[in-house]
Amino acid sequence: MIQWDDAVVSAIARRRSVIMLGSGISRNSTNATGKRPATWVGFLNEACAQAGNPSTVLDLIQQRDYLTACEVIKNRLGNDVFVRLVQAEYQKPGYEAAEIHKYIYELDSSIVASPNFDLIYDTYASNASRGTIIKRDHTSNDLLNFVSGGDTRLLLKTHGNADAAHNLIFTRKDYAEARTRYRLFYDLLKSLVLTHTFIFLGCGVDDPDIRALFEDVQYAYGLMPAHYMTLPDGEVSNDILRVASEAMKIKFLTYSPENGHAELTESLLELVSLVQGRRDQLSKEQTW
Structure with missing residues (x-):
């Protein structure tokens, strides 16, 4: 099981976190024929x-x-x-949400972000929240209205959605154009890196957007909060993890990949309990 740092529990409990969902989370889902979304x-x-x-x-x-x-x-x-x-x-296969999506939603982070094109978590969160989740992407010009805290829950699709595929960020040209055309969006992400704790779930260390963003902030400002990424044991060499950790100030939390990465789902269920317990404590002590 993942040993969650107290900093992770505290950041989520205080809603000072951004939970980033990678393709590894979507791979838990299947459609009616058993198909899983491709990495x-x-x-x-x-x-x-x-x-x-x-x-x-x-x-x-x-x-x-x-x-x-x-x-x-x-x-x-x-x-x-x-x-x-x-x-x-x-989009068209109609993937069903998995248990892991339920636990991510129950963490009740003020901001959940994802580069995934699929609509799996989007659909689950919209239904579970009765349509109160606010969803925006890199093309949105009103993001500043939804990142200042309060009772807003924001789902940020950083690369777009399959149901609006003309706006996807998928190719080298797309990345280059997006960083110029949607500069406000990237400036906002940088500010979140400096003020929030990012928890990466189902992501890899070689995502070019993540690396560029975190390396920019790390070398421009030097000081920023530590961020966290879950990874299967043995997936990435220790040498590469050391370089990535120093360049992006990310701590890695490892788990066993056996049984279809079941340990990640179980660890997130435990994290839900830890976060709920911390919120109860904060409420009781009034130390928000």
């Missing part, structure tokens, strides 16, 4: 096959240059075909 690499391999498996793209995927690989695939297929592939993978 980024899985989707690229499928799209590459649709494009005729060009050796250039296969080499780029092997080199883990996913942004360029996606750019080449999109250029070869054309925008309309590419958009249909994204929607066929992440």
Whole structure:
């Protein structure tokens, strides 16, 4: 089981956290036929096959240059075909939320963010909250209205949604354009990095957007709160984790990947209990 740092429990309890959901969380879900949403690499391999498996793209995927690989695939297929592939993978299958989504929702973080294109957590949170969750993405121009605390619960889709696939951030060009066109959005994310504790669930250390954001803040300001990322034991070498930790000021919380990463779900259930207990204590002592 994950040994949750007290700083994680306190940040969530005080609603000074941003919980970031990666594709590993969505992989817990299935649709009526048992299909699971593809990871980024899985989707690229499928799209590459649709494009005729060009050796250039296969080499780029092997080199883990996913942004360029996606750019080449999109250029070869054309925008309309590419958009249909994204929607066929992440929207149309009708994935059902898993237990892990329920526990994430019950943490009641003021901000949940996700680069995932699918609508799994979106749909669950909207239903569970009776439509009171506010959902915004990188194109939204009113984000400042929803990040100042209070009783607002914000779901921030950092790369867009499959149901608005023309606005997705998926290729190298998309990333470059977004950082210029939606500068306010990235400035807001930087401010959250400085003022909130990020807890990454189901994410990887090689996400280019995450790395660029945290490295920018770390080297620009030097001081920022520690952030946390859950990772399966043995997935990333200790040398790489050390470099990532120093560059992004992220602490890694490991768990066993056996039985379909069941330990992560169980650990989140325990975290819900710890957070609820801390909130009860804060309320009783009136030390908010």
